[in-house]
Amino acid sequence: MSALLEMTGASVSLGGNRVLEEVSLRVERGAIVALLGPNGAGKTTLMRAALGLIPLAEGAAQLGADDPTLLTARARALRAAYLPQRPQAIWPVGVESLVALGRYAYGAAPDRLGVADQAAVDKAIAACALEGLRKRGMDEISGGEKARAHLARALAQGAPLLVFDEPTAGLDPAQALGVGDILRAHAAGGGAALFSTHDVALAARVAHHIVLLKSGRAIAQGAPVDALTPETLEQAYGRKARLEPIGDGLAVAFE
Amino acid sequence: MNRVGLYAALIALSIAALFAALWLGPVPLGFDDVLHGDANTSTIVWEIRLPRALTAWLVGAALGLAGAALQGLLRNPLADSGVLGLSGFAALGAVIAFAFGFSAFAPLAALVFALLAAILVTALGAAARGPASLALIGVGLSSFAGGLIALALNLAPNPGALADLVNWTLGSVEGRSLQDAGLVGGFLIAGAALILFAARGLQALTLGEEAAAAIGANLQLTRALVVLGAAACAGGATAVAGVIGFVGVAAPHLVRTVAGHDPARLLIPSALAGGTLLVCADVIVRVLPTDSELKLGVASALLGGPVFALIAARLAARGGEA
Numbered sequence: 001m002s003a004l005l006e007m008t009g010a011s012v013s014l015g016g017n018r019v020l021e022e023v024s025l026r027v028e029r030g031a032i033v034a035l036l037g038p039n040g041a042g043k044t045t046l047m048r049a050a051l052g053l054i055p056l057a058e059g060a061a062q063l064g065a066d067d068p069t070l071l072t073a074r075a076r077a078l079r080a081a082y083l084p085q086r087p088q089a090i091w092p093v094g095v096e097s098l099v100a101l102g103r104y105a106y107g108a109a110p111d112r113l114g115v116a117d118q119a120a121v122d123k124a125i126a127a128c129a130l131e132g133l134r135k136r137g138m139d140e141i142s143g144g145e146k147a148r149a150h151l152a153r154a155l156a157q158g159a160p161l162l163v164f165d166e167p168t169a170g171l172d173p174a175q176a177l178g179v180g181d182i183l184r185a186h187a188a189g190g191g192a193a194l195f196s197t198h199d200v201a202l203a204a205r206v207a208h209h210i211v212l213l214k215s216g217r218a219i220a221q222g223a224p225v226d227a228l229t230p231e232t233l234e235q236a237y238g239r240k241a242r243l244e245p246i247g248d249g250l251a252v253a254f255e
Numbered sequence: 256m257n258r259v260g261l262y263a264a265l266i267a268l269s270i271a272a273l274f275a276a277l278w279l280g281p282v283p284l285g286f287d288d289v290l291h292g293d294a295n296t297s298t299i300v301w302e303i304r305l306p307r308a309l310t311a312w313l314v315g316a317a318l319g320l321a322g323a324a325l326q327g328l329l330r331n332p333l334a335d336s337g338v339l340g341l342s343g344f345a346a347l348g349a350v351i352a353f354a355f356g357f358s359a360f361a362p363l364a365a366l367v368f369a370l371l372a373a374i375l376v377t378a379l380g381a382a383a384r385g386p387a388s389l390a391l392i393g394v395g396l397s398s399f400a401g402g403l404i405a406l407a408l409n410l411a412p413n414p415g416a417l418a419d420l421v422n423w424t425l426g427s428v429e430g431r432s433l434q435d436a437g438l439v440g441g442f443l444i445a446g447a448a449l450i451l452f453a454a455r456g457l458q459a460l461t462l463g464e465e466a467a468a469a470i471g472a473n474l475q476l477t478r479a480l481v482v483l484g485a486a487a488c489a490g491g492a493t494a495v496a497g498v499i500g501f502v503g504v505a506a507p508h509l510v511r512t513v514a515g516h517d518p519a520r521l522l523i524p525s526a527l528a529g530g531t532l533l534v535c536a537d538v539i540v541r542v543l544p545t546d547s548e549l550k551l552g553v554a555s556a557l558l559g560g561p562v563f564a565l566i567a568a569r570l571a572a573r574g575g576e577a
Contacts, residue, residue: 053465077471088463090330091516104459105471110517111258137516153462157470 002065003028004079004161004192005050009059012042012049012216019045021216022059025209027161027192032183034203035196036228037213038237043196044085046213047163050194051082063161077105081157085165087150092139095149099124102156124156127182144175151179155186162186164195168202180206204228204250212236224250261514265527269312272534276308280541303430310431311537311551312530313439314492315502317446318342319529320522321488322503323510324450325373327457327518328481329380332508332566333390336369336489337500340396344372345486345493346423347400347407353419354411362438366490372396373482373489387567425552426497428537435495442491447526449484453477454519461518499552501559502529508562532558 005027012020020042027033035043048054050061052068061068064079071079081102089098097110100121108117125131128148133141138149151167162183168176176199183193183206197203203210203224210227212220213236220232228250233241240255277289277300288296318336325334336342348368352361376396380389401424408420428435456477459467468474492499506529507521514524533551536558540549 051469053468073468073473074471077469080469082466082469084463084465084469087466089461090463091461091518093461093516097517098461101459101462101470104455109455109458109519111520153470 003062004064005163005194006062007046007050007059008061010046010049010056010061011058012045012054013057014045014054018057019216020049023211023213023216023218024059025211025218025221027194029160029190029192030187031209032187032193032195032207033209033211034207035194035211035213036198036200036203036236041213041236042216043213044165045216046211047082047165047194047196051080051163052076053082074105077157077159079159080161080163081154081159083150083154083162083164083167085169087147087153089138089146089150092137094134095130095136095138095141095145096121096125096134098138098149099130099152099156102153102158105157120156120158124152127155127185128152129178143170144172147171148175151182155182160191162191162193162195164193166196166198168197168199176202177205200228200233200252201250204252205248228252258514258520261510261524262527265524265531268531269527269534272531272538273308273312276311276534276538277304279538280304306433306436307428307431307537308534309433309436310428310439310495311534313436313443314426314428314496314499315506315533315536316526316530317439317443317488317492318499318502318533319506320443320447320450320526321485321492322529323507323518323521323525324453324457324481324488325485325503326507327460327521328453328478329377329389330460330463331389332570333387333504333563334393335501335503335563336485336492337498337503338390338397338563339376339393340372340400341369341376341486341489342493342498342500343397343400343404343424345369345490346498347404348490349494350404350407350419350423354407356412362442362491362494365494366442366486369490369493370483370486372400373486377478377482387571390567421550423497425550426493426499426555427548427551428496429548429551431495439491439495442487442494443526446484446487446491449480449487450522453480453484454522457481457518457522497552499533499555501555501563502533504566505529505559505562506532508566 003026008024009022011022037043049056055069100110100113103117128151130148130152168179180202187193210224211218212227212232219235220227230241242253244251278284282299284296289300322335326332345365345368348364349361352364376393379392404423405420456472459470459472507525510521510524510528514520536554537551540551540554543549
């Protein structure tokens with residue numbers, strides 16, 4: 001089965017510094033891949049390179065069957081929905097209008113949605129529990145609600161691959177698990193997701209595959225039980241860690 | 256308010272303002288004189304007041320539209336062709352053309368110089384942190400253009416430079432003809448066509464540049480269309496009326512209170528509101544009992560300046576967020 005995203009020996013230089021060094025990964029349909037690693041490890045850079053927003057210095061990236069840097073913005077948007085870290089709503093538009101921006105690549109505008117567009121927007125709003133907030137301004141809702149509105153915007157895009165940069169930052173544990181459920185449901189429906197997080201336990205619980213980055217290198221990757229060990233976590237974060245399987249998850253405590 | 260209602264209200268206000276501009280002025284006319292006056296009043300109404308009022312409306316519409324488009328592109332409610340230096344540069348271009356005997360090329364020179372300022376301010380503004388620093392870049396460009404206008408007028412072969420300086424830097428629509436109105440109108444139509452084509456891109460920019468690109472917006476195209484369109488609007492308006500500030504800040508600001516914040520939905524309403532505002536401001540300068548008529552640019556600064564300061568203060572209080 002062909003991968004939605006594949007990177008082979010991908011390296012990125014920014015301002016003369018290597019910020020990503022020979023990273024390889026595959027994201028196939030049905031899979032959830034989590035990027036872990038300390039701040040500055042290269043998680044965001046990896047995602048931006050995967051989307052073709054920044055060029056690779058070496059190696060190759062393929063979004064679907066194509067080099068993402070050669071795709072038009074529209075073609076890229078139809079293949080992958082990107083949720084940047086700290087997403088912005090510069091103008092305090094309504095929640096539903098913001099979500100509807102996800103339909104941009106289909107030629108829709110918030111005040112001009114086709115039947116399919118409206119259906120996608122409604123589905124995303126329901127999935128993110130924003131039903132009662134449709135008409136509220138983005139300046140009138142809480143931080144968690146804002147985060148969910150941006151998440152819904154990305155889901156409304158209807159792209160097979162979700163690329164989410166710290167989608168659970170600032171969310172309470174229940175809401176963070178809710179994001180995990182959304183990613184799971186998307187993958188179960190034939191899509192796939194690549195997301196970054198600092199929540200090791202959440203990544204272990206939600207993802208099928210973990211990529212642990214440190215200083216631009218993938219120091220460990222594989223299934224959560226293989227990639228996440230006291231040794232790899234200490235190597236990545238510089239602190240001793242204890243791990244214990246609990247139910248379908250993993251309890252992680254740093255010393 | 257729904258969109259049809261908003262458009263209808265703004266068009267009605269525009270017509271009311273234009274009618275008031277035909278009726279009110281230093282020569283008092285009866286209400287009936289506007290439509291059924293004698294030869295004398297008909298000259299005043301149709302040959303003096305009408306071209307002037309139309310010019311004011313079109314200049315205001317061009318500035319309102321340019322302001323709304325620049326605000327969407329730069330994601331900054333303080334953006335305006337006057338504040339960002341487009342108008343100052345346009346005036347500089349027109350002054351150079353007039354001063355050195357190429358007055359036929361003044362509108363073209365105004366357009367080219369406005370374009371130069373628009374390119375400069377968007378390029379420099381790309382790295383600007385927060386709305387206020389962008390406005391400061393514009394203040395710098397405006398002052399620079401003002402200095403160069405004074406210099407050009409000093410170097411110009413023909414005298415009367417000081418009066419010209421005042422005319423260009425404190426704009427006016429006094430004594431403008433239907434040809435002048437037609438000139439602004441042409442620039443406005445060209446500018447509006449470019450800007451409306453960029454409307455969806457401006458909408459996408461609500462998410463910031465990176466996310467806008469990720470939902471499929473072609474940002475290079477959006478940027479080019481808005482820069483060209485705003486330069487056409489500011490260049491045409493300034494070539495005919497000189498520098499008139501703050502209409503581009505005030506019009507979108509007022510429209511937002513009833514139409515919401517979607518940048519695409521603000522464009523045409525801001526043009527209609529800008530036209531209405533400037534016609535009203537021009538009526539005010541004509542009926543004020545001053546010895547020599549107050550410049551329209553002064554009136555628009557008196558009305559728009561406080562609005563600008565208010566928006567800036569509110570932005571500062573919110574830590575720079577729109």
